[in-house]
Amino acid sequence: MAETATVPTYRRAGGIGRLLERYPFLPALVIVAALLLLNGFFSPNSLTFRALTGLLSTYMALILLAIAQTYVVYAGDIDLSAGAILSLVNVAIVVLMERWGGGAGAVFLALAIGLLLGLACGLVNGLVVAALRLQAIVATFATSIFFTGLALYILPVAGTPAPALFWRTYGGRLFGVPFVFYILAALVILLAVMSRTRLVTQLLAVGDDQQAAYQTGLPVIATRIKGYVLCGLFSALAAFCITGDTASGDPLVGGKMTLYSVAAVVLGGSALSGGWGTVVGSLLGALTIGLINSVVFFMGTPSEWQNFVQGLAILLVLMAGVLAGRRARS
Amino acid sequence: MSKLKLSGVSKAYGATLALRRGDLELMAGEVHVLMGSNGSGKSTLCKIIAGSVRPDGGKIFVDDQPVTISGPRSARSHGIGIFYQELSLAARRSVEENISLGKLPVKSRVFIDRSELRQRAARYIGLFDGVCGEGFSADTLVGNLRPDQRQLVEIMKALASEAPLLIFDEPTSALDRAQVERFFEILRDLKRRGRGIIFISHRMDEIKAIGDRVTIIRDGETITTLNLGETDPATVIRLMVGGAGDMPASQSSVPAVVEGEGGTALTVRDLSGRGFRNVSFEVGRGEILGFGGLHGQGQSAVLRAIFGAGSIASGEILIGDSRFDASNPRDAIRRGCAYVSGDRSRDGVISGRPIIENVTPIHYLRDRLMIARPGKLRAKVAPALDSMHTKFASLFHPMGSLSGGNQQKVIIARWLIDRPDVLLLDDPTKGIDLSAKADLFALIRRLAAEGLGIVLYSSEDAELLGNANRILVFNGGSVSRELTGADRTRYNLYQAAYEAA
Amino acid sequence: ETFKIGLSNGWVGSEWRTQMIDEAKAAAAEWKEKGVDVEVSVQSANVDVPGQIAHIRNFIAEGVNAIIVNPNSPTAFDPIFAQAKEAGILVIATDAEVSSPDAIYVGIDQTAWGAAGAKWLAETLGGKGKVVAINGVAGHPANEMRVAGYKSVFKDHADIQVVNEVNANWDQAQGQQAMQNILATYPDINGVLVQDGMAAGAWKSIMDAGKAGQIAATGEIRKDFIDLWIKEKLNSGATVNPPGVMASALNVAVLMLQGKELKEPAKAGQYGNALYLPIPFIDSKNVAEAAKQLEGKPGYYSYTSSLSIEEAEALFK
Amino acid sequence: MSRVVSFVRQPIVVALVLIVLLLYLGEALSPGFATGGQILRLLIVASLLGIVAAGQNVVILGGREGIDLSVGGVVSLSAILAGNVMNGADGGILPAVAACLAAGAFFGLLNGLGVTLLRIPPLVMTLGMLGVLQGLLVVIRMGIPSGQAAPALSRFVTQPLAYGIPGIIWLWIVIGILLALMLNRTVFGHRIYAIGSNEHAAYMAGVPVKLVRIALFMISGMFAATAGLCLLGYSGTSFANVGEQYMLPSIIAVVFGGTSLAGGKGGYTGTMAGAVLLVILQSILTTINIEESGRQMVFGATLLLLMMFYGRGRAMRA
Ligand SMILES: Nc1ncnc2c1ncn2[C@@H]1O[C@H](COP(=O)(O)OP(=O)(O)OP(=O)(O)O)[C@@H](O)[C@H]1O
Ligand SMILES: Nc1ncnc2c1ncn2[C@@H]1O[C@H](COP(=O)(O)OP(=O)(O)OP(=O)(O)O)[C@@H](O)[C@H]1O
Ligand SMILES: [Mg+2]
Ligand SMILES: [Mg+2]
DSSP states (O other), X not given: OHHHHHSOOOOOOOHHHHHHHHOTTHHHXXXXXXXXXXXXXXXXXXXXXXXXXXXXXXXHHHHHHHXXXXXXXXXXXXXXXXXXXXXXXXXXXXXXXXXXXXXXXXXXXXXXXXXXXXXXHHHHHHIIIIXXXXXXXXXXXXXXXXXXXXXHHHOSSSOOBOOHHHHHHHHSEETTEEHHHHHHHHHHHHHHHHHTBHHHHHHHHHHHXXXXXXXXXXXXXXXXXXXXXXXXXXXXXXXXXXXXXXXXOOTTTTTTHHHHHHHHHHHTTOOTTSSOOOHHHHHHHHHHHHHHHHHHHHTTOOHHHHHHHHHHHHHHHHHHHHHHHHHHHO | OEEEEEEEXXXXXXXXXXXXXXXXXXETTOEEEEXXXXXXXXXHHHHHHHTSSOOSEEEEEETTEEEOOOSHHHXXXXXXXXXXXXXXXXXXXXXXXXXXXXXOOEETTTEEOHHHHHHHHHHHHHHTTTTSOTTOOXXXXXXXXXXXXXHHHHHHHHHHTTOSEEEEEXXXXXXXXXXXXXXXXXXXXXXXXXXXXXXXXXXXXXXXXXXXXXXXXXXXXXXXEXXXXXXXXXXXXXXXXXXXXXXXXXXSSOOOOOOOSSOEEEEEEEEEETTEEEEEEEEETTOEEEEESSTTSSHHHHHHXXXXXXXXXXXXXXXXXXXXXXXXXXXHHHTTEEEEESOHHHHTOOTTSBHHHHHSHHHHHHTTOXXXXXXXXXXXXXXXXXXXXXXXXXXXXXXXXXXXXXXXXXXXXXXXXXXXXXXEXXXXXXXXXXXXXXXXXXXXXXXXXXXXXXXXXOXXXXXXXXXXXXXXXXXXXXEEEEEEGGGOOHHHHHHHHHXXX | OEEXXXXXXXXXSSXXXXXXXXXXXXXXXXXXHTTOEEEEEEEEOOOOHHHHHHHHHHHHHHTOSEEEEEOSOSSTTHHHHHHHHHTTOEEEEOSSOOOOTXXXXXXXOHHHHHHHHHHHHHHHTTTOEEEEEEESSTTOHHHXXXXXXXXXXXXXXXXXXXXXXXXXTTOHXXXXXXXHHHHHHOTTXXXXXXXXXXXXXXXXXXXXXXXXTTOEEEOOOBHHHHHHHXXXXXXXXXXXXXXXXXXXXXXXXXXXXXXXXXXXXXXXTTTTOEEEOOOOEEETTTHHHHHHHHTTSOTTOBOOXXXXXXXXXXXXX | OHHHXXXXXXXHHHXXXXXXXXXXXXXXXXXXXXXXXXXXXXXXXXXXXHHHHHHHHHHHHTOTTOOOTTHHHHHHHHXXXXXXXXXXXXXXXXXXXXXXXXXXXXXXXXHHHHHHTSOOOHHHHHHHHXXXXXXXXXXXXXXXXXXXXXXXXXXXXXXXXXXTEEHHHHHHHHHHHHHHXXXXXXXXXXXXXXXXXXXXXXXXXXXXXXXXXXXHHHHHHHHHHHHHHHHHHHHSBXXXXXXXXXXXXXXXXXXXXXXXTTSSXXXXXXXXXXXXXXXXXXXXXXXXXXXXXXXXXXXXHHHHXXXXXXXXXXXXXX
């Protein structure tokens, strides 16, 4: 295009700011790297391939939940029911797999239904928040209570084991490589593909300024609903991972994970006010939470101080993440 | 054949009748100007056409077919594109994304077509080649742009809709002359290609330069439509203001009284900071000092810095005889400094709160009040608002129920309860209608006469020439010329402004 | 001889848990006198299930000999315990049973715990009356086992009518509120079956309503409650879930690490991997003795019991 | 006529109507629910929630996505601190009050500094602070003996003080009146609304934005501490984590009261009604005899239903 050449391309100076603007997850990456080094320093064993595999397979669920959360945060919303959706899908698929005999067919069918269930929960949230215009924090807290009730109805007490086929695959190896690495690779590809979709840009535009997006002609309500549906779907994927890692159903398993997922999103450099962020950052944010927990232990912190030190470390890293993220934007 | 026809369109916000009866007919290939004072319902009318406001009644025809516009998307599908007075940009998205946001190009149905996006952006940015100013490129985030650049992006966005019918609701309020010129060239071209264009501005010269016909709107009613070629400004203004006929005082010819003997109110020596350097000047008591020049040459930055809301690297400020270095607006206010910004939605309006609370904050601070007694405050607030001829239903109505111009009056009124020593006006008439402007400048002169030192930055030459005793012309962050006495001519002002460029 | 034992606790919301860790540490110290060097490594924090799985992974990476865990989920640890076992680590769960065949459970039988309270209540009420139950967290395995326990007892008492069952999440204030609501709507109840952690709250509502004389309710094992019990002559009985369970588990762990074999392998419970410890019971007859054990302790300190090293040795061949 | 309509649609009126309806429903489902004594007892519980919500309320009014998730931690901390300071003796009440308020103000100050000086979003800052507080609770419990509520404090919370109404309810009423006066009739109150609705404009009009916002978080911390103190009086002894149950309900009470989470709009009177409404709803659910799963589903669905009356966002198309 000849015209392209005529476009003025002045650029602002400031290498780091520019870099942060392009890759807002860089601070999170640095933090993860530093925490890995610290872990390795205090306990060399924690950097073995085996230990890293373990870290990944344990935190894959939180990673996915944080990614789920990111898509609603993009649009300036929040989903406090993500953990409850995870629990609900977890018990639903475990119960179904068991009822249908635990063969490969049963597993796949149950997973498909699990995805549908996640989608349905996301849709409910989306309708309630975007279409009925209830405030996201309180409305999704209410739906989380509802989803937990549903999970308790399906499986009143934790216990039903998942079929061995399922969790052995998740925890096992394929061509000598641990299965979680395939999941990670698939996830990275999926995220890369997702980031190119129109939906993601629309979510970010809606999160940036909802009224402006509406006046521009974006389908704001539909976009926000889709954000919640994505969140539901990724929460379901997170449920698959937690089922793979725990091999059982537990109606309360995700309860504590919701707030961690929000923290992970912020640690990853996304703005809770919407319009700004990356899913890769959230992935790193989830790993940060896991690594902080380990490092506090490996440092030899006395047990009564562990919770305090963890809380403090997370607070400090949250602050660092927010400050770095702001640098990127200013 | 008319491109668009409105008949009897109306809209009420609660008790406020924003639009009583909107009638309008837009032909292909014309620039149709809407004129009316602040709050007369122009923006409301435009938003109804663009689908972002739901009309209470009336009919809309596009190409003579009756249509129902159910929202912005539906408006687009009927071939309507709009520039919003308050802009509709996503600050954290790039310029190119913003330009195409309404209809993002996709491939394989779900993915963004980046190359198409880029090409499209290049096309519209290219139209403004050379006037976009520094730091403007396709991948800059809109939030990093200056106000005038943002307005350009909003214009590009409206143009990119390629709609046969385009609405521009005050698109030029932050633009400099060169930008306006370029924009008008584009409009003329669109006109030639048969587009129908609705254009709103409060600047008479712009209207004469670009408009074909004008529809006057007063108190939410469209009064009449005239051919601009066959009418004169005085008639238009008379129609806008209504029967009362109290014409605004002419502004172009009467220079204000030369300063009295009261000494200096404000001294600035060698001030440097972000956006300006080595600025020095003095303002006497009773003097109105004008700041002129193209947009963004450091005028606002200097004023904000004096007020404590910008950065100062070096230099000295005196109010009266005492050194003054406000680290924040609160300090500045306490020391008798006042600042009125043209960007009222950002700097001024406390939206959602009653009008009275929008007038009182300065009074709270200067009188160190703790308790807010409505009865007492009302007595203080009412005269200030009256002196600006502010229109409002009651002091306890929310600020948002006022039109843009009346909001600006409220914001100016907040400085009138406790008189400041120095008044800094940063393009204060942006979006204010002609009669309000006249009220404002009468007031400013009266304040000057009472001994205030006033600095007036205006993007309208007429305002400067008509009111300032001296004019400092800014260029590239410093004062390039001072115009006094008989030098204060439109020609000199133009020349000084464009000198370096 | 040196053993390294990892202790994992996934919730720090109560003093009971703190005491549990402390007693386990004290038990480890006692082994010193026997010439066995037991080093404990503790992870105790509020974590979600992945967080606690990470605890176990950390222990595996650290190379401990045994892991004792108070688990946040009964079933979620099967795969990770399998890995621990592969790494040659002994895994013992305490306080809440786990389904893993690679771990054993050393602690009390929560079903029996629930049954004991119900049995006391049924006897105290003379086999008839209206009863309400205030339970812990719905869906929590310990809670569900306790519920199953009392249900099995009341099944045999046709004249005892359970008029309502509510959940107050093992939170004292919520227990108090729940009791308040219950008293308002069932003014004529005779008995309350309330789990520990909430019983003090429930009793407070009963006393505030002036019904301490008419109602029999289960109680707590915390010192401040036991003092109140004696002072107000409450008609109460408390099944003891001693915080010493982890200490007991630790003693069992050390003996197993020494290569000793259990006389009776751990085969009890729904998962067939449990070694149940005796459950003490406090009622008005022996409450004074309990008070004696707690003398000088802070108010939040719980009545406790654990297997001493000798008692533990007695379980082994 | 339109006056009547707008009066009826006020959140507080809606809340009061719903309260009456719920009381009728409760009485119908389980007779004895709506007796005078029981209503008083419900009000005691509501006042605990309402006092926490008072702090939450002002923080939310101050805008910039104001929210305080650390209130739960402060409530717990204050209950424990108070128990230890007074340790069952009436003479210890005043020092305990001072200590609790100081602690609440201190953690509020930290929140406020993080939110203003470092400009951390409140949700993030207070969520992080909650983690720190929970950790701190564990540490504290290691070192100090547990305490008992002073008898006078327990009486104040649970026994009638004047006209048959317990002191805590009087306290709550006083707090309500003071807050209403503060928000509507003081410069500080106007400044809260100003920063809540347009922070930058407030700054340009000389409002000490940071100081006000810090003050809001300190007020929130102090209200949470007050609630912790009263909670100690309510339950007699202090124990860990008692405050957690107030975190999200305090936000719901504020929303039920018609305050917008976006800031700058709303007040406390509605929040008081919101707190009562929430507590009654919870009580009804405890007294009806159904499975817990059913209870939770009904509770979640009812919350959603009730929210339809309040704080629904504006339609994008005016
Ligand atoms: N969202 C709203 N809510 C309530 N009243 C409104 C709203 N928008 C506009 N109004 C009222 O409608 C009337 C018309 O406003 P409008 O913005 O159309 O005026 P305008 O002619 O564009 O004025 P200006 O020249 O100042 O931009 C005004 O009285 C204004 O107070
Ligand atoms: N809304 C805002 N927009 C721009 N800058 C701001 C804003 N709020 C605060 N600041 C910056 O923060 C500084 C202090 O703000 P503020 O006056 O609110 O704090 P303060 O507690 O009153 O401090 P001081 O002692 O300086 O008066 C100012 O110098 C200003 O640069
Ligand atoms: Mg307008
Ligand atoms: Mg200041």
